Amino acid sequence: MNASDNNPLQIERETSGTILWLTGWSMPDTVFDRLRLLLPDFRHFSVDYSAADSPEDMLCLTETAVRDMLFIEGSACRDKALHGPLLISGWSLGGLLALRLAAKGYVDGLVLFGATARFTRSKEEFDCGLADAYVRQMIKGISRDRHVVETNFRKIMFTEQEWETGLAEGLPQMGSWTTQALLAGLQILRSEECLSQLPSMDCPVLLFHGTEDKVCPYGAGLELMAQLPQAKLITLTAYGHAPFLGREANIADEWRRWWHDHW
Incomplete structure (x- = not known):
């Protein structure tokens, strides 16, 4: 089954397990390519919301x-014996979208990178998130020069050491998202919250979080670990907001161990 402009699902191969990949703000889905290659036991899907024209459209694309x-004409049809559990793997914005889907009971498990249940926080909670004013400033900046906003965002994604080692060069080129999609993603980061629903998400969750993450601070990972009933946190000391980039082999090994523990 080939991807088409009218179908947000992009199917890569048919195997036993099923993973739906949700990427981070402004990032093309290809950022996960190497990690997917190291997980050949799974059937891989992704949702392309890089051209969403509103927050509602982006949320609708992921849920649809x-x-x-899972469903055809309202009846459950996925054969778990054939396709295995349905996992959603989300990074940053994609992690927030994944938590939203888990709250609706759609998934069997989550694997999240640099994720948070609420992106914008009050001053007292800056160890778990950023100020709403920061996101509003990004929104204003996009109307003036989106390239500057995307460039500055990428700068804070990595630690100084990660920049020195050339890790940022592993990111795909900028510009794959439409301006409207960038704005839609930021609006979701401002408004969406899953904190109150975390205790009811009773599915296995694997969390990867860097201690030097400046976009979704490490406190957000600790918060998810504390409030999700079946969460395991892999702490990546001295790593920033892209904890899988350049470390895909280690991530895949941890993922596989967690997988075997639960399934």
Whole structure:
């Protein structure tokens, strides 16, 4: 089944397990390519929301994708014996979208990178998130020069050491998202919250979080660990906001161990 402009699902191969990948703000889905290659036991899907024209459209794309995977005409049809559990793997914005889907009961498990249940926080909670004013400033900046906003965002994604080692060069080129999609993603980061629903998400969750993450601070990972009933946190000391980039082999090994523990 080939991807098409009208279908947000992009199917890569048919195997036993199923993973739906949700990427981070402004990032093309290809950022996960190497990690997917190291997980050949799974059937891989992704949702392309890089051209979403509103927050509602972006939320609808993700939910429709999952529903299309699980249901036909309202009846559950996915054969778990054939395709295995449905996992959603989300990074940053994609992690927030994944938590939203888990709260609706669509998934069997989550694997999250640099994720948070609430992106913008009050001053007292800056160890778990950023000020709303920071995101509003990004929104204003996009109307003036989106390239500057995306460049500055990428600068804070990595630690100084990660920049020195050339890790940032592993990111795909900028510009793959439309301006409207960038704005939609930022609006979701401002408004979406899953904190109150975490205790009811009773599915296995694997968390990867860098201690030097400046976008979704490490405190957000600790918060998820504390409030999700079945969470395991892999702490990546001295790593920033892209904890899988350049470390895909280690991530895949941890993922596989967690997988075997639960399934």
